[in-house]
Amino acid sequence: MNRTYKQIQQITLAVDCIIFGFDTDQLEVLLVHRGFEPEKERWSLMGGFVRNEEDLDEAANRVLRNLSGLNNVYMEQVRTFGKANRDPYERVVSTTYSALILKKDYKAEFIKEYRAEWFPIHDLPDLIFDHKDMVVSALQRLQRRVRSVPIGFNLLPGKFTLPQLQKLYEGILGEKIDKRNFRKKLGTMDFLVRLDEKDRSQSKKGAFLYRFDKKKYNKAKSFSI
Amino acid sequence: MNRTYKQIQQITLAVDCIIFGFDTDQLEVLLVHRGFEPEKERWSLMGGFVRNEEDLDEAANRVLRNLSGLNNVYMEQVRTFGKANRDPYERVVSTTYSALILKKDYKAEFIKEYRAEWFPIHDLPDLIFDHKDMVVSALQRLQRRVRSVPIGFNLLPGKFTLPQLQKLYEGILGEKIDKRNFRKKLGTMDFLVRLDEKDRSQSKKGAFLYRFDKKKYNKAKSFSI
DNA sequence: TCAAAAGTGTTTGTTCTACACCCATGC
DNA sequence: GCATGGGTGTAGAACAAACACTTTTGA
Numbered sequence: 001m002n003r004t005y006k007q008i009q010q011i012t013l014a015v016d017c018i019i020f021g022f023d024t025d026q027l028e029v030l031l032v033h034r035g036f037e038p039e040k041e042r043w044s045l046m047g048g049f050v051r052n053e054e055d056l057d058e059a060a061n062r063v064l065r066n067l068s069g070l071n072n073v074y075m076e077q078v079r080t081f082g083k084a085n086r087d088p089y090e091r092v093v094s095t096t097y098s099a100l101i102l103k104k105d106y107k108a109e110f111i112k113e114y115r116a117e118w119f120p121i122h123d124l125p126d127l128i129f130d131h132k133d134m135v136v137s138a139l140q141r142l143q144r145r146v147r148s149v150p151i152g153f154n155l156l157p158g159k160f161t162l163p164q165l166q167k168l169y170e171g172i173l174g175e176k177i178d179k180r181n182f183r184k185k186l187g188t189m190d191f192l193v194r195l196d197e198k199d200r201s202q203s204k205k206g207a208f209l210y211r212f213d214k215k216k217y218n219k220a221k222s223f224s225i
Numbered sequence: 226m227n228r229t230y231k232q233i234q235q236i237t238l239a240v241d242c243i244i245f246g247f248d249t250d251q252l253e254v255l256l257v258h259r260g261f262e263p264e265k266e267r268w269s270l271m272g273g274f275v276r277n278e279e280d281l282d283e284a285a286n287r288v289l290r291n292l293s294g295l296n297n298v299y300m301e302q303v304r305t306f307g308k309a310n311r312d313p314y315e316r317v318v319s320t321t322y323s324a325l326i327l328k329k330d331y332k333a334e335f336i337k338e339y340r341a342e343w344f345p346i347h348d349l350p351d352l353i354f355d356h357k358d359m360v361v362s363a364l365q366r367l368q369r370r371v372r373s374v375p376i377g378f379n380l381l382p383g384k385f386t387l388p389q390l391q392k393l394y395e396g397i398l399g400e401k402i403d404k405r406n407f408r409k410k411l412g413t414m415d416f417l418v419r420l421d422e423k424d425r426s427q428s429k430k431g432a433f434l435y436r437f438d439k440k441k442y443n444k445a446k447s448f449s450i
Numbered sequence: 451t452c453a454a455a456a457g458t459g460t461t462t463g464t465t466c467t468a469c470a471c472c473c474a475t476g477c
Numbered sequence: 478g479c480a481t482g483g484g485t486g487t488a489g490a491a492c493a494a495a496c497a498c499t500t501t502t503g504a
Contacts, residue, residue: 162457
């Protein structure tokens, strides 16, 4: 090891965010239309360079905050993309983070300012560099994680119905789920508390609203779908 | 994004390798005793800086090769450690890779040259920086992966016995496994082929040798322990 | 009264767990 | 002949998968 190696190494470190949202029955990703060179007018993930004094995690949070106005968002590192020529213009190594946000928290003003747009996960436009691979690996990770950790709730409002929750899981996993079996599993989870309230926007009968009780979950910390 | 950001950013990118080996009944990690400042005389993972023209994966392979003489080793990226002050001497972001090697392939000459040493996974010396966290996260990942992908075989010779294999899994997972249940599962895997040969080094009766048939595995690609 | 979505149990098959004895051999 | 590790099967419990009808209500 060589303390002056920095003088030799010419690699820039960046973060890219795969921002997931959910819209009634589809999982979506927020992409930005680049208004600058290189690759102007193509689509990309939201990204940015890491600052000298900030943690890598902080960099990802800053990028997300600056480009979306959102703070305190559920986020986790996915993996680092480091092919020498992944960016043909300069040597950039990028660590990806996946974020789960409540779509309606994302303000229209940012849509305009950054020319951002939501795309269904299975209907993405052409993306720059290896950003498609990044989305794919983030999705795969999400599909694995969402079965064993209750992170999916970050994509729903604080109060949600079981039909909504089921559609969310179907959207993430990309497969139909049996309603009765799904509810049977949820029935064993006491951190899912039913409210005395119904949402009648989807049906005349109305579906009971539930909320995720974090404190109760933290006692047992067991989750599996 | 700013193409000249590299002039501002002063972050060095490194890789660190968590090298796992297995010795009859314990999972072990190869560590190096640092003969240089900073943190001279303490223990650390094998690491190195990424070169300008090499892929991140290549960097990890180079580090492993240079410091161990081993090539074509099973390796996968674990995660990237990027706390601003994780290395108190300079700003270094490090991507970790975990490697599974056959311990007896690791030559004594390198042990001497690099003052490297094998340590049982649950009896590590004090490590520099966040290297302990790196080992922990690599172990956790290994414990998850080893159940669903047949990567454990990389820690055993080409021919191995079932008692050996069971001890390997017990060593990695840190728990006892029922012999009959373990063998029942293996019995369903036709890519595990029994040879007409026994290893008598552990018992008088001798245990049948098996080998992992990669081609057969690639047909079905299903594995679960 | 009917259309549309919400809600509810049972059966069957599969997988997981616990558990104890005989076998082959070298000494 | 005995000590050592290798090898084998079964029964009960838990879990997963398949499947169809009733309820509520607004239009």
